[in-house]
Amino acid sequence: AVVSTQSTGERSDMERWIKETGVDGIMIARAAWHNPAIFSKDSVPASQAAETFLKRCIDYECPLNILKYTIGKLQGLFTSTDGCLQVTRHIEPRLIYKHFGLADYYDKVTEGRGSSVQDEFQKSKRQKLGDGHILLTEQLTPTILQTFRSTVAPRQILNQWLIANGFSEPSYWTVETNKIFTGYLRIDNDTFVMEGDFKNKRTAIQAVAYAYCMKNH
Numbered sequence: 001a002v003v004s005t006q007s008t009g010e011r012s013d014m015e016r017w018i019k020e021t022g023v024d025g026i027m028i029a030r031a032a033w034h035n036p037a038i039f040s041k042d043s044v045p046a047s048q049a050a051e052t053f054l055k056r057c058i059d060y061e062c063p064l065n066i067l068k069y070t071i072g073k074l075q076g077l078f079t080s081t082d083g084c085l086q087v088t089r090h091i092e093p094r095l096i097y098k099h100f101g102l103a104d105y106y107d108k109v110t111e112g113r114g115s116s117v118q119d120e121f122q123k124s125k126r127q128k129l130g131d132g133h134i135l136l137t138e139q140l141t142p143t144i145l146q147t148f149r150s151t152v153a154p155r156q157i158l159n160q161w162l163i164a165n166g167f168s169e170p171s172y173w174t175v176e177t178n179k180i181f182t183g184y185l186r187i188d189n190d191t192f193v194m195e196g197d198f199k200n201k202r203t204a205i206q207a208v209a210y211a212y213c214m215k216n217h
Helices: 011-021 030-034 046-059 064-073 081-088 093-099 103-110 117-123 142-147 154-164 201-216
Strands: 134-136 171-177 180-187 190-198
Touching: 030 064, 046 103, 064 081, 064 093, 081 093, 093 103, 093 154, 134 201, 154 201, 171 201, 180 201, 190 201
Parallel strands: 134 190
Antiparallel strands: 171 180, 180 190
């Protein structure tokens, strides 16, 4: 058997290629990301194909990173890059599915599945400091620091996730020592701290929010 890898992502093009070259079949990889309906002989709207895909993600507990990556690849879901970024920046799967009208389906499928978000939060391992604060450590690259100045920065993302999952509104503050700021974050009865060479309050606060997200999610 002869199998080709030639593919543009459209079923009609693949059928034409098989007819012109005489190959026995075509391998499909990334084309299926862009168009999940590529295996169907019938024309399927991108929105319908995406809904079917997202429901399968819910059914089989698709990892968040894979879910975000695939959503970014799907054709016809967003009218702009900004729209895609607004959705894929969520750190809570339910908020992503809610954007596509699948929040109720997500709740129904996940009801009773494993521990709740609150339970997992309480069970997570934490490194306690002597004063009762929870020390957060996370490497901050120049690219990550750049996101602190974006419209949807770590603090905004974390606040959204906490509210969506029943936590109290967090509080932030900084402590200055020799013109270097340390960021603090308080969620319910826990206080988190992120130390670093931060020259201003905004960076220190965004850093502690980012570190918390990376540690717990």
